[in-house]
Amino acid sequence: MPDEAEEDVVSRRRFLNRVSLALSGLAGAVVSVPIVAYLLSPLLQPPPEDWRDLGLVENFRMGETVEVAFDEPSSLPWAGQTARTAVWLRRTGERDFVAFGLNCTHLGCPVNWRAGAELFLCPCHGGVYYSDGTVAGGPPPRPLVRYSVRIIENDRVQVLTRPLTQTIAGAA
Numbered sequence: 001m002p003d004e005a006e007e008d009v010v011s012r013r014r015f016l017n018r019v020s021l022a023l024s025g026l027a028g029a030v031v032s033v034p035i036v037a038y039l040l041s042p043l044l045q046p047p048p049e050d051w052r053d054l055g056l057v058e059n060f061r062m063g064e065t066v067e068v069a070f071d072e073p074s075s076l077p078w079a080g081q082t083a084r085t086a087v088w089l090r091r092t093g094e095r096d097f098v099a100f101g102l103n104c105t106h107l108g109c110p111v112n113w114r115a116g117a118e119l120f121l122c123p124c125h126g127g128v129y130y131s132d133g134t135v136a137g138g139p140p141p142r143p144l145v146r147y148s149v150r151i152i153e154n155d156r157v158q159v160l161t162r163p164l165t166q167t168i169a170g171a172a
């Protein structure tokens with residue numbers, strides 16, 4: 001049967017073990033909370049809208065629809081090639097442009113422009129859009145998303161980007 005001194009040693013050891021575990025847990029939380037918050041921050045705050053330069057007005061021919069690439073404003077430092085995105089840009093007048101999202105409003109596949117047919121075609125499930133972005137056929141529930149376009153001084157065309165999730169959700 002253990003004497004009193006031995007019981008004291010055991011309970012002191014148990015107490016120190018618990019304190020040690022509590023301090024380890026606290027240290028782990030202090031270190032990991034900022035790391036987890038940093039990693040989740042892009043998911044918690046929606047990326048900002050931003051105007052992106054697409055080039056000079058004179059670079060685009062009247063009535064033509066072309067794909068114009070630019071850097072995603074919300075891209076992360078390690079995003080690499082995925083930081084590039086694009087819009088379909090159509091010049092409809094001397095100083096008028098329309099920009100469409102690349103992604104089909106059905107399930108988000110990138111649509112292709114067929115200049116000869118004047119149609120956007122989605123390769124995934126056969127969605128078809130007219131040149132003004134409205135649905136011509138297939139499963140897409142809504143027209144292609146439109147982005148705001150402006151022409152600033154020096155005749156540069158700019159597009160107001162928005163996060164991909166909003167782009168796919170469209171006007172829903």
Ligand code: FES
Pocket residue numbers: 104105106107108109122123124125126127138139140
């Ligand atoms: S994703 Fe385009 S038709 Fe389904």
